[in-house]
Amino acid sequence: xxxxWVIAVGMFAGVSAALWGLSTWMTRRIETAVPVNGRFLxxxxxxxxxxxxxxxxxxxxxxxxxGSSRNLTYALSATxxxxxxxxxxxxxxxxxxxxxxxTGADLQSQARQVSRFIQTLDLGQPLVLGHSLGGAxxxxxxLDHPHAVSGLIxxxxxxxxxxxxxxxxxxxxxxxxxxxxxxSRTLTAPLGxxxxxxxxxxxxxxxxxxxxxxxxxxxxxxxxxxxFYAASTEISQVNDYLPDMVKRYPQLRLPIGLIxxxxxxxxxxRKHGQxxxxxxxxxxxxxxxxRGHMLPITAxxxxxxxxxxxxxxxxxxxxxxxxxxxxxxxxK
Numbered sequence: 001x002x003x004x005w006v007i008a009v010g011m012f013a014g015v016s017a018a019l020w021g022l023s024t025w026m027t028r029r030i031e032t033a034v035p036v037n038g039r040f041l042x043x044x045x046x047x048x049x050x051x052x053x054x055x056x057x058x059x060x061x062x063x064x065x066x067g068s069s070r071n072l073t074y075a076l077s078a079t080x081x082x083x084x085x086x087x088x089x090x091x092x093x094x095x096x097x098x099x100x101x102x103t104g105a106d107l108q109s110q111a112r113q114v115s116r117f118i119q120t121l122d123l124g125q126p127l128v129l130g131h132s133l134g135g136a137x138x139x140x141x142x143l144d145h146p147h148a149v150s151g152l153i154x155x156x157x158x159x160x161x162x163x164x165x166x167x168x169x170x171x172x173x174x175x176x177x178x179x180x181x182x183x184s185r186t187l188t189a190p191l192g193x194x195x196x197x198x199x200x201x202x203x204x205x206x207x208x209x210x211x212x213x214x215x216x217x218x219x220x221x222x223x224x225x226x227x228f229y230a231a232s233t234e235i236s237q238v239n240d241y242l243p244d245m246v247k248r249y250p251q252l253r254l255p256i257g258l259i260x261x262x263x264x265x266x267x268x269x270r271k272h273g274q275x276x277x278x279x280x281x282x283x284x285x286x287x288x289x290x291r292g293h294m295l296p297i298t299a300x301x302x303x304x305x306x307x308x309x310x311x312x313x314x315x316x317x318x319x320x321x322x323x324x325x326x327x328x329x330x331x332k
Contacts, residue, residue: 016182016186019185019186019187019190020185020186022189022190023185023186023187023188023189023190023225026189026190026193026223027189027224027225030189030220030221030223030224031224033215033220034070034214034215034218034220034221036049036096037051037070037073038050038051038052038069038088038096039051039052040096041117041120041121043113043116043117043120044113044116045100045103046092046097046098046099046100046103046113047097047098048089048090048092048097048117049069049089049090049095049096049097050069050087050088050089050090050117051069051073051077051086051087051088052085052086052087052088053073053077053081053085053086053088054077054080054081054082054083054084054085054086055085056083056084056085057083057084057085057126057127057311058084058085058087058123058124058126058127059080059084059085059086059087059126059127059128059129059307059311060087060088060089060114060117060118060123060126060127060128060129061076061077061086061087061088061089061128061129061130061131061134062089062091062114062128062129062130062131062134062135062137062138063088063090063091063094063095063131063132063134064131064132064133064134064135065132065133065169065172065231065234065235066094066169066172066222066227066228066231067094067095067131067132067134067218067222068090068094068095068096068218068221068222069088069089069090069095069218070095070216070217070218070221071131071217071218071294071296071297072088072129072131072296073088074210074213074216074217074218074296074297075296075297075300076296076297076300076303076304079300079301079304080304080307083308083311084127084307084311087121087123087126089114089117091110091113091114091134091137092105092110092113092230093105093226093227093229093230093231093233093234094221094222094227094230094231095218095221095227096221099226099230105230105233105234105237106234106237106238106240106241107136107137107140107237107238107240107241107242107245108140108144108241110137110140110234111137111140111141111143111144111145112144112145114128114137114141114148115141115144115145115148118148118149119148125147125148125149125150126148126149126150127149127150127151127152127153127307127310127311127314128141128142128148128149128151128152128153129152129153129154129155129303129307130152130153130154130155130157131155131156131157131295131296132155132156132157132158132266132267132293133158133234133238134157135154135155135156135157135158135159136157136158136159136238136242136245138152138154138157139152139154139157139159139245139249139252140241140245142252142254143245143248143251143252146254149254150254150255150314151254151255151256151257151310151311151313151314152254152255152256152257152310153256153257153259153303153306153307153310154256154257154258154259154276155259155295155296155303156259156260156261156264156266156267156269156272156273156293156294156295157258157267157272157273157276158238158242158267158272159242159245159246159249159272159273159275159276160242160246160271160272160275160276161239161242161243161246162238162239162267162271165235166202166265166266166267167202168199168202168203168265168266169235169266171191171195172228172231172232172235173232173235173236174232175236177233180229180232180233180236181229183228183232184225184226184228184229184232185225188223188224188225188228188229189223189224189225192222192223192228193223196214196219196220196223200213200214200219202265202266203266203292203293203294204292204293204294204297204298205263205265205292205293206263206265206290206292207261207291207292207294207298209294210297213297217297246279249276249279249280250279250280250281252280252281252283253281254314255310255313255314256280256283256310257286257306257307257309257310258273258276258277258283258284258285258286259285259286259287259288259295259299259302259303259306260272260273260285260286260287260288260295261287261288261290261291261292261293261295261298261299262287262288262289262290262291263289263290263291263292264291264292264293265292265293266292266293267293269285269287273285273287286302286306288302
């Protein structure tokens, strides 16, 4: 029995090492196909990767679960940069941004990290657009750091606790932490290559996914071990802070735009969109008929129009000149 146990352990270690090596090789291939396309900024020991485009009032855009800045720069930023200074970031642990051991992955921590990112870039009070999980982080930002945002544009946001994961993200439900680390380092990349087409189809449904979403849209980046581990950690903690946020939604007074695809198969617009609108005074839900979850790619005109609407209602972010002390000269 002891010999059999030793053989089994040895085989497990050998297979794990082989899968680890394969994942490392595939990660390098993914990063060659989808390279860094922005800038880096150090914030409290983490390295944020972000893309900056255009001129005008600042607009910060935050992507969703297992995504990256490329989800939002694929089509949306090209329209918005004509009127805004668009800063699209990779959330910590996503894309090319880091999340060190010990850095919080819960909504409260991520909102604090985004707030510090905004402060470090000296953006004043920008508009903030959040898609999906990025919408939940945007709401946490407005509730906990109201000085960091002048208005919200929420695109298919997660807003309430959800007992079950959407089927398309069920592979992220890995517990405990040590198993999550092993799965991410050994199985994520190989299985990701086999299942990526069905996952992307599920995220976009009923809309067709763009043929180049894996590369230009950044879809492949989510298959890297670190990105999978970060996303799985986030989803394990996402319900921890949402109940407190739900209680505080009626306190929100800043301009907010809320838009959903009527056929969204990832987050139900009734449970997350209308439920939020019912709690925030004056908030109205916009529905895009025939569209699914990926509105930043499939409904660019509608999302851009909503950004323009909220920009007209939001407080202007203070400019650098406005922050300078005024010299008063007394008349004789």
